[in-house]
Amino acid sequence: MSYNFYVVATPIGNLSDISMRAVEVLKSVDYIACEDTRVTRILADKYSIKAKLFDCHKFNEKEKSCQILDLLKDDKKVALVSDAGTPCISDPGSTLIKTLYENGVKITSVPGACAVTTFLSLVPRDSEEYAFIGFIPRVKKQQYDILDKYRYTNCVFYESPNRLMDTLLNIQEFFGEDKKIAVARELTKVFEEVKIDEVKNIIKYYRENTLKGEIVALVFAQDKKEDSNEFIMEKINILKEEGYSPKDISKIISKLYNINKNKVYKMVIG
Numbered sequence: 001m002s003y004n005f006y007v008v009a010t011p012i013g014n015l016s017d018i019s020m021r022a023v024e025v026l027k028s029v030d031y032i033a034c035e036d037t038r039v040t041r042i043l044a045d046k047y048s049i050k051a052k053l054f055d056c057h058k059f060n061e062k063e064k065s066c067q068i069l070d071l072l073k074d075d076k077k078v079a080l081v082s083d084a085g086t087p088c089i090s091d092p093g094s095t096l097i098k099t100l101y102e103n104g105v106k107i108t109s110v111p112g113a114c115a116v117t118t119f120l121s122l123v124p125r126d127s128e129e130y131a132f133i134g135f136i137p138r139v140k141k142q143q144y145d146i147l148d149k150y151r152y153t154n155c156v157f158y159e160s161p162n163r164l165m166d167t168l169l170n171i172q173e174f175f176g177e178d179k180k181i182a183v184a185r186e187l188t189k190v191f192e193e194v195k196i197d198e199v200k201n202i203i204k205y206y207r208e209n210t211l212k213g214e215i216v217a218l219v220f221a222q223d224k225k226e227d228s229n230e231f232i233m234e235k236i237n238i239l240k241e242e243g244y245s246p247k248d249i250s251k252i253i254s255k256l257y258n259i260n261k262n263k264v265y266k267m268v269i270g
């Protein structure tokens, strides 16, 4: 089956991480819509890709969608790429794809590198389930909302190196210093690094070491068991036997398991 429009994944660091089909397709098309033509030019030169490059980024995507439609109506072949990885994954492209679907264009994807899937393939997990939220919001309250919403799911996000420390401190404040997380930096590149540890140790590590480059991170899912009433009651009884006061028990349990203090207090006295 032949298509006229292709969504093509490109490398996320190592320029060799591109499929043979992706190179064939990029060589076969007339035009490549790029997030930044200077970035794609490097890839095009490496693989002797001669297609015409033009920019299509978040600030001009709407108007470029119309131009791309015209090219396709003119029987030209067009591919969409982003600076790195898979277009439309925390990258521009969705507006264009929507316009093309609405106009009945046959679209196919040429899959390849993506920072989320590359990262997940390196992180040992107990469950297949995960939530990918793209770039985590900057505002602490919004981060808390996300951490709360996905507390029982492995939660993956992109973050910039400048903001990672604040985000780690917020995770520590929200879940406690023992919360297990994973952080990867510069995947597929020379200084690739993956750290899987308690948040306090990762904070310590990045206070002592370089925090530069591209980052993807995961907050491991909280075990549902830890929140169940039976589990909490079990812990309350242990502390009661040790002679702790109801006030101290609610303080300790709410801090350890991030549960509302009044809720714990009611369980202690109830």
Ligand code: SAM
Binding pocket: 012, 013, 082, 084, 085, 086, 087, 088, 089, 090, 091, 113, 114, 115, 116, 157, 158, 159, 160, 184, 185, 186, 187, 188, 189, 214, 215, 216
């Ligand atoms: N479309 C891309 C993909 O498929 O992964 C993501 C584009 S998004 C604008 C760029 C963000 O992805 C970076 O800021 C970083 O959080 C993450 N990222 C991209 N390349 C990465 C790499 N080599 N190592 C770690 N994270 C990476």
